[in-house]
Amino acid sequence: MKALSQKRRHPLAALALLVMGLMLTGGLYAVVTTVNEAKADTTTYSAHEVEEGEKLFIANCATCHGLGASGTDAGPSLAGVGAAAVDFQVGTGRMPMQMQGPQAREKPKQFTTEQTREMAAYVATLGDGPALPAEEYIDGEGDAAAGGELFRVNCAMCHNAAAAGGALTRGKFAPSLAGVSNSHVYSAMVTGPQNMPVFNDANITPEGKRDIITFLNTIENQGNPGGAKLGSLGPVSEGLFLWTAVLGVIIGFTIWLTSRTS
Amino acid sequence: MSAVTETPFEPTTTTGRITNFVDERVGGSGMLREFGRKVFPDHWSFMFGEVAMYSFIILLLSGTFLTFFFDPSMAETHYNGPYVPLKGVEMSVAYSSSLNISFEVRGGLFMRQVHHWSALLFVAAVAVHMLRVFFTGAFRKPREMNWVVGGVLLILSLAAGFTGYSLPDDLLSGNGLRIIDGVVKAIPVVGTYISFFLFGGEFPGTMIIGRLYMMHIMLVPAMILLMLVIHLFMVVIHKHTQYPGAGRNDRNVVGYPLGPVYAAKAGGFFFIMFGIIAFVAGFFQINPIWNYGPYDPSPVSAGTQPDWYIGWVDGALRLMPGWLFNIPMEWHIPLPWGTNTLSFNVLGPALIPAGLVFTALFLYPWIERWVTRDNREHHVLDRPRNVPTRTAIGVAGFIFYCVMWAAASSDLIATHFQVSLNDVTYWLRALFFIGPIVGFIVAKRVALALQRKDREIALHGRETGRIVRLPHGEFQEIHAQLDDYKRYKLVGYESPVPEEGIPNENGIVTKKENLRSKLSSFFFEDRVAPATPSELEAGHHHEAVEAGDDDKAITH
Numbered sequence: 112m113k114a115l116s117q118k119r120r121h122p123l124a125a126l127a128l129l130v131m132g133l134m135l136t137g138g139l140y141a142v143v144t145t146v147n148e149a150k151a152d153t154t155t156y157s158a159h160e161v162e163e164g165e166k167l168f169i170a171n172c173a174t175c176h177g178l179g180a181s182g183t184d185a186g187p188s189l190a191g192v193g194a195a196a197v198d199f200q201v202g203t204g205r206m207p208m209q210m211q212g213p214q215a216r217e218k219p220k221q222f223t224t225e226q227t228r229e230m231a232a233y234v235a236t237l238g239d240g241p242a243l244p245a246e247e248y249i250d251g252e253g254d255a256a257a258g259g260e261l262f263r264v265n266c267a268m269c270h271n272a273a274a275a276g277g278a279l280t281r282g283k284f285a286p287s288l289a290g291v292s293n294s295h296v297y298s299a300m301v302t303g304p305q306n307m308p309v310f311n312d313a314n315i316t317p318e319g320k321r322d323i324i325t326f327l328n329t330i331e332n333q334g335n336p337g338g339a340k341l342g343s344l345g346p347v348s349e350g351l352f353l354w355t356a357v358l359g360v361i362i363g364f365t366i367w368l369t370s371r372t373s
Numbered sequence: 374m375s376a377v378t379e380t381p382f383e384p385t386t387t388t389g390r391i392t393n394f395v396d397e398r399v400g401g402s403g404m405l406r407e408f409g410r411k412v413f414p415d416h417w418s419f420m421f422g423e424v425a426m427y428s429f430i431i432l433l434l435s436g437t438f439l440t441f442f443f444d445p446s447m448a449e450t451h452y453n454g455p456y457v458p459l460k461g462v463e464m465s466v467a468y469s470s471s472l473n474i475s476f477e478v479r480g481g482l483f484m485r486q487v488h489h490w491s492a493l494l495f496v497a498a499v500a501v502h503m504l505r506v507f508f509t510g511a512f513r514k515p516r517e518m519n520w521v522v523g524g525v526l527l528i529l530s531l532a533a534g535f536t537g538y539s540l541p542d543d544l545l546s547g548n549g550l551r552i553i554d555g556v557v558k559a560i561p562v563v564g565t566y567i568s569f570f571l572f573g574g575e576f577p578g579t580m581i582i583g584r585l586y587m588m589h590i591m592l593v594p595a596m597i598l599l600m601l602v603i604h605l606f607m608v609v610i611h612k613h614t615q616y617p618g619a620g621r622n623d624r625n626v627v628g629y630p631l632g633p634v635y636a637a638k639a640g641g642f643f644f645i646m647f648g649i650i651a652f653v654a655g656f657f658q659i660n661p662i663w664n665y666g667p668y669d670p671s672p673v674s675a676g677t678q679p680d681w682y683i684g685w686v687d688g689a690l691r692l693m694p695g696w697l698f699n700i701p702m703e704w705h706i707p708l709p710w711g712t713n714t715l716s717f718n719v720l721g722p723a724l725i726p727a728g729l730v731f732t733a734l735f736l737y738p739w740i741e742r743w744v745t746r747d748n749r750e751h752h753v754l755d756r757p758r759n760v761p762t763r764t765a766i767g768v769a770g771f772i773f774y775c776v777m778w779a780a781a782s783s784d785l786i787a788t789h790f791q792v793s794l795n796d797v798t799y800w801l802r803a804l805f806f807i808g809p810i811v812g813f814i815v816a817k818r819v820a821l822a823l824q825r826k827d828r829e830i831a832l833h834g835r836e837t838g839r840i841v842r843l844p845h846g847e848f849q850e851i852h853a854q855l856d857d858y859k860r861y862k863l864v865g866y867e868s869p870v871p872e873e874g875i876p877n878e879n880g881i882v883t884k885k886e887n888l889r890s891k892l893s894s895f896f897f898e899d900r901v902a903p904a905t906p907s908e909l910e911a912g913h914h915h916e917a918v919e920a921g922d923d924d925k926a927i928t929h
Contacts, residue, residue, distance in 0.1 A: 213793070255458040263544065263666045267674040272544055273664040277675025278784035282793035285675065329458050330664065336475070337486055337658030345545065347782040349659050350681030353493045357653055358501070361424055361494075364645050365417040368638055 156232030164233030167226055171207055180237055185211070192302065193240020194231035199298035201227045203291070205305075213282035214305045241301040248321045249293035251328040258326030261319050265310065274327055275343040279306055289331055293324045409632030414615040418505045423639060425498035427646045428491045429597065432533075435488040436590065442478050444470040445540065445586035447579040456663050464542075464667030467582045471541035471662055486654035492537060493659075494650065496530045496682040503527060507737075507767050510755035511614045514748065517738040519607040522600055524734050529597045531682055536589035538680055542582050545660075547668030548677045551576065552687070559719035561706075577670060614754050619861040623752045678781055688780030689722035692802050726777060733770065744892045745869060758827070759866040761820035762896045768816035769809035776804045817899065824901035830855065831863040831904045832912035864903045871897045 118124065156164075168180065175186030182188030189196075200206040201222055205215040222230070231243065263272060269285035271277045276287035283306045288296065300320055303309035315323070341348040384393045396402050413419075446466035452459045454469070455476050474481035503523055506512055512520035535553075539546045554576045558564045573580030612626050621627050629635055665674065679687050695702055695718045702718035741763065742748065757764040779786070780801045787794035834852035842848050855863070874882040874890035882890075904912070 256460045256462050259458045259666060260462060263669070263672040263674070267544075267666075267672050269675050271676045272666060272672075272674035273661070275676065276788060278787040278794045280793075281795050282787070282791075284788050326458055333457075335658050335661070336663075337482055337661055338656040340658050340661070343661070343664065344785060345676050346660075346678045346680045346684070347676075347785050350493065350684065352657065353490070353497060353681065357490070357494060357649065358497060360649055361646065362417065364642070364649070365420040365424075368642055368645075369415040369417045369420070371415075 156228075156235065160229045160232040161236055163226075164229035164231070167222070167230050168233050171221075172230070175208070180234065189234050189237060191238035191240045192234060194235040194243050195241040195298040196302040196304065197231040197234045198227060198243055199295050199302060199304055201230060202298075203295055214284065217286065241298070244294055244297035244301070245317075248317045249297050249324060250321070251293055251325050253318065253321035253323075253325035255322070255326045255329040257319070258322030258324070261315060262323050262326050265315065266323070269307075271343070271345075273343040274330065288327055291327075293328070296324050296327060405632070408609070409630060409636075411609065411612075411631040411635075412626045412628045413613050413631060413635050414626060414628035416616055418509075419613070420642070421498050421502035421505060423642060424646065425495055425502055426601065427643045428495035428498055428650070429601065430643070431491040431647060431650055432488060432495060433594065435484050435491065436594075438484045439474060439481075439488055440590055442470060442474045442481060443467070443540070443586075445583045447542065447577075447582050452667075459663065459666065462667060465582070467540065467542040468662070468667045471543070475663065483651075483654055486657075486659050487650055488537075489659045490654050490657075491650050492534055493680060493682075496527075496534055499523075499527050499530050500682075503734075504767070504771070508757040508764060509614070509616075510751065510760060510763065512738045513751040514742065515611055515750050516607070516614075517742070519604060519611065520738055521735055522604045522607065524731065526597065526600045526604065528731070529593060529600060533589065533593045533597060534680055534682055536585045536593060538683075539585050540582060540589060541660075541662045542668050543662040544665040544668050544672060544674055545662075545677060547577065547670070548673050549679050549683070550581065551670065552690070555719055556690075556723040559716040559723070561715050561720075562713055577668065612752065614752050617753050617756065617862060617865050619858045619865075621753055623750060626752070676784060681778075684781035685774055685777040686723060686727055688777035688783075688801075689726045690719065691783055692777065692780045692798065692805060693718050693722035694802075726773070730770065730774065737766075744889060744896055746872070747869075756862075756866065758820040758823040759868070761817045761824070761899065764820050765813045765817035769813040772808045772812035773805070776801055776808050780805075821899055821901055827863040828901055828904050831860055832908060860909075864909070866903055868900050868902050869897050870900065 168176075169178065172180070172186075175183060176189055177183045177186070180189035197206075200215070202220065202224075204218040204220045207221060208215045209218060220227075234240075235242070262270075262274070266274075269277055269279065270288055271285075274288040277285050279285060285307070291299075297320055298304075299307060300310040300315065300323075301312075310320070341352055382393060384390045444466050448466045449463060450466050450469050452462050452464055452469050452472065454460075454472055456472060459472065471485075474485055476482070506520065506523065535549075539550050554568055554572065557568045557571065560567065568576065571581065571584075572578040573584075613628070615621050615626055615628065618627070629638075666672075678684060693702070702716075702721070704715045704717065706713050706715055755763075757767075780798070783797045783801065784794060786792070786797050834854040837851045837853045839851040840848055841851060854860075871894035872890060874886040876882050877886070
């Protein structure tokens with residue numbers, strides 16, 4: 112103790128303190144950020160899968176993403192995007208991309224589930240990234256009401272409160288979420304595909320994501336109590352329907368009523 | 374004297390005695406005699422006013438039902454109804470009771486949908502009715518005042534719609550209210566004060582739903598009813614207009630009397646309309662408030678639009694750039710009491726287009742009357758083609774409105790036609806200025822072309838499609854003359870010529886008069902004169918010679 116108090120006026124004491132301070136903050140930060148980082152890929156892939164995945168990758172993806180997925184001008188590096196990104200992009204048919212554009216569009220899947228898994232296995236070896244969602248979070252058994260609140264605060268500004276989708280700038284858009292599988296919804300949240308931001312586990316906890324998925328399942332399956340939903344697009348489709356169909360029928364009746372005219 | 378000679382009516386049946394008892398005291402038969410003999414001309418385009426009135430009656434009926442169950446309180450509560458995705462969610466009592474109406478009150482959702490669909494239809498019918506009145510010139514003397522009353526009714530119907538739209542306190546309508554709050558706050562100096570008075574504090578506060586509710590169920594409908602009565606009263610005084618035709622002039626009305634023909638038709642039409650609205654409300658979902666969730670100022674949903682009739686103002690806001698060629702549209706103006714912000718990028722689009730449209734709408738009858746110096750009474754309508762400039766002005770205004778209207782759905786245009794949202798906005802901005810001009814020119818040319826076609830048909834008859842080969846080898850198409858009734862429609866209109874400025878008593882053409890003369894040429898420079906009797910005579914004679922004597926007998 113005495114030695115410490117004697118050395119506190121040492122010229123390097125300030126430096127030592129600074130280093131200690133930085134170490135502490137850095138260490139704490141590292142601890143905190145690992146919470147945000149996707150969980151280490153707990154899914155185990157066999158060496159065979161990784162090997163097959165690499166072959167598929169070279170044949171189908173390397174043109175844009177480069178050999179070893181290191182990225183080219185036409186496509187980003189895939190190191191660290193994780194298996195979840197591959198599952199979403201390939202599993203929904205967005206990759207391989209049909210053409211360059213503001214955003215990759217959904218289209219019929221090009222690969223089987225098995226092939227997708229093999230490519231995911233390969234990409235997962237390139238660096239730590241979000242893994243495929245655990246079954247417990249995509250079962251759709253969460254709290255729909257809590258999920259609804261999370262959805263309105265975090266998702267509705269692009270995807271619309273009824274998840275019908277919406278426009279973004281310059282030809283980009285947030286798609287409708289009807290018919291998207293629970294696993295893909297989860298993967299999209301953790302990987303942020305296209306123009307979507309990443310909602311990591313610190314933004315929305317896995318339980319929160321489960322609630323959102325439950326909410327989406329609920330509103331998709333509950334039907335429409337009021338009748339035909341007219342695309343769930345709100346007042347525009349309602350107005351369009353009124354001005355065309357309803358007014359059209361009424362004009363038809365007015366013509367009928369005045370057809371025997373004086 | 375008449376009282377002495379008149380034999381008192383002695384009813385023989387019970388019904389007759391009761392009726393007579395009432396009639397002797399209220400004089401109903403006199404009113405019935407007067408109104409029952411009112412003659413109304415028949416035309417489908419005359420029925421939109423009726424459509425509006427019936428929608429309004431349906432609105433009153435369904436609205437009354439809704440007030441039995443709606444609670445306009447903004448107090449906080451937690452939803453505990455059957456709709457699972459909102460169970461336990463914090464919300465206002467107003468929203469909770471709207472959900473209650475939708476899911477628990479028997480027939481509640483149906484009545485909500487009846488109310489909402491008929492509200493949309495009400496404003497649409499008012500709009501179509503006004504377009505009909507404008508394009509046929511029914512606003513001319515003596516109906517200018519009634520046109521103004523109609524304009525007031527249009528504004529009131531917008532007010533009724535907007536105040537009602539906000540009541541459920543859902544996310545969608547809350548977003549709409551927030552825009553209104555923004556527009557109010559953009560008013561220089563007093564904007565923030567007005568907003569605070571309106572909302573009882575900072576937006577959203579706890580007052581606004583109750584205040585809007587009072588306006589929606591009391592003030593606005595009462596004013597609509599008052600205006601409606603004035604409107605109908607004036608229709609009775611003026612008598613109904615009629616389309617031009619043989620035997621119709623400014624001194625008569627050709628049609629069926631109200632009783633019994635029109636009473637039956639109109640009464641039946643009410644039930645037809647109720648049936649259509651009930652069908653639509655039963656099968657087509659409108660404003661699914663449960664989808665939108667409770668209002669909370671933080672979330673804004675994509676695809677947030679107002680109901681169609683407010684769309685054009687929303688569209689104008691969407692079209693307005695915040696910056697114009699590096700010049701900001703928002704200014705900070707230093708004043709003695711501090712800096713005031715003038716947000717022209719909000720204030721301008723919210724007020725200027727609406728101000729323009731309504732000012733032009735209210736003043737137009739007087740403008741046209743001044744330019745044309747036409748001070749006569751008109752009860753026979755114009756066919757739109759026969760007044761090309763008015764028709765063109767109407768089309769220009771219509772396109773001006775429609776561009777803003779379309780802009781309110783710019784995001785849906787972008788997603789559904791897979792184009793860039795920015796491009797949609799740029800195009801609509803250009804159309805905002807160019808559209809009305811192009812519309813004016815095209816409409817005027819189309820009207821003139823149709824007039825020429827009419828003239829041609831009046832002079833030479835219609836083409837029969839029969840080709841004859843004459844003995845010397847020439848081919849000719851046989852034209853059939855119209856009958857007199859049909860021809861009357863094509864020639865029975867006025868086509869004024871442009872007027873020179875008229876000098877005043879000092880022999881001077883004033884500047885105002887000069888302007889009038891210029892506007893007069895603007896109105897009437899391009900004209901197609903209706904075929905005159907002598908021209909018709911010459912035309913028919915010519916026709917007879919051309920087609921040969923044996924074709925004289927051709928009529929269709």
